[in-house]
Amino acid sequence: MKIALIGYGKMGKMIESIIKANNHHEIVSIISSKNKNDLLSEQFKSAQAVIDFSQPDAVLSNAEIVLSHDKPLIIGTTGWNSEINTLQELCIKNDGCVVYASNFSTGVNLFFELNDFLAALMINRNEYSVRIDETHHTQKKDAPSGTAITLANSIIGKRPNFIKWVNGDSSNKNELPIFSHRIEGAVGEHSISYNSIHDEISIRHKAFDRVSFAEGSILAAEWAIDKKGFYSFREVVNRILKD
Template identity: 40%
Template sequence: MKILLIGYGKMGKTIEQTALAKGHQIIGTVDHENAQELKNFTSANTDVAIEFTHPEAAFGNISYCLVHGIPVVSGSTGWLDRLEEAVALCLKQKGAFFYASNYSVGVNLFFHFNEYIASKMKDYKAYEVSVREVHHLQKVDKPSGTGITTAEGILSSYTNLEGWVADNPEEKSKLNIISEREPDVVGTHVVTYSSEIDQIELGHIAHSRAGFAEGAVMAAEWLVGRVGVYGMKDMLNL
């Protein structure tokens, strides 16, 4: 495949290595320093774009790809207030859009198990549920997209909670997401069910970015030739 990388930070470089190792071609890299070069890419010269950028740039990048017929895989977080617009644009353009807050296969299995456990634990009122996410110091958004997706998986069963709240354990009417930033942490997510008697935890710890990159390239391979809006549940048949 001819892959365009939009976003060429740590994640973009790891995706590049993974894609090349699988025999794909990187036809271009676009970052904030050369953002104007995005206009050089269309469906005529690009099979798929993989987009990992900052919250303020993501929607514009995704929109460009959809308008110009380029299937786009996005892993940017912090822009989801405009996700419905991107979905509507994809459907209008009859394009292909794949979004996930996290492309690790392990994390998406974690999401799956998280939803299942929440559906059972909601009946046990003695347990208070919370989410904790830990990332490296350069992580821009807080809470992380993966932390929010984890919380939403719990809230689908905990209908008594009024959404989630960031770093405010005193707000008992909402699900608390605790965000921590430490040096050299790829990504840790832990769901805790705590009572006076005992504690239950479900967690995922990423050791490297390789799993994220592998999943993003898999998504790009899977998306080409399809029309519509997709996510990891579709690809992994969860």
């Protein structure tokens, strides 16, 4: 499969190295901030799928170009969720395929399932307070992370007392606090803790490297090659597990 990459930061370079090492696919175009005009090049158009790990303010404009050329688009960029309805409409309008995720690690997507299960168990356990902690490298621009927001929204959907999440501490029992930590060299860690005066229940996912994120985005591209529709990677993982 011929793949085009949009974004050549940590994730773009990791995807490139995995594809070169495995020889299963070919990267035909890499778009960075230095060659944005190449989105219109014949080389870019020759790709069978496009993986985007760029900037949140570029997601919609990138999608317009990719979907107009009937290419499946895999979006790993975070921080653009306020535009998700617009992107879905764009996908439907072009009869295209988009797979998006706050995190393309299959381990994290299993962690999402654990979070849902635990949140359902704790629905009526009001003696427990809840908090989310996320830790990433100091270069990460968005806080809280997209993964933390996904975890928070899932908990909010199952705990009727919560009305929203907040970034940082909160004295309001109707707000779910997310604490963002930035440490040099950290890859990614997320934990959910339920605390009472007597004990703590917690679950945690810690990434040791970015390989699983990159492999997940490639898996999504392979799956999307003949598909139409707007999918979260979590949906894709569940469909693959059922097949």
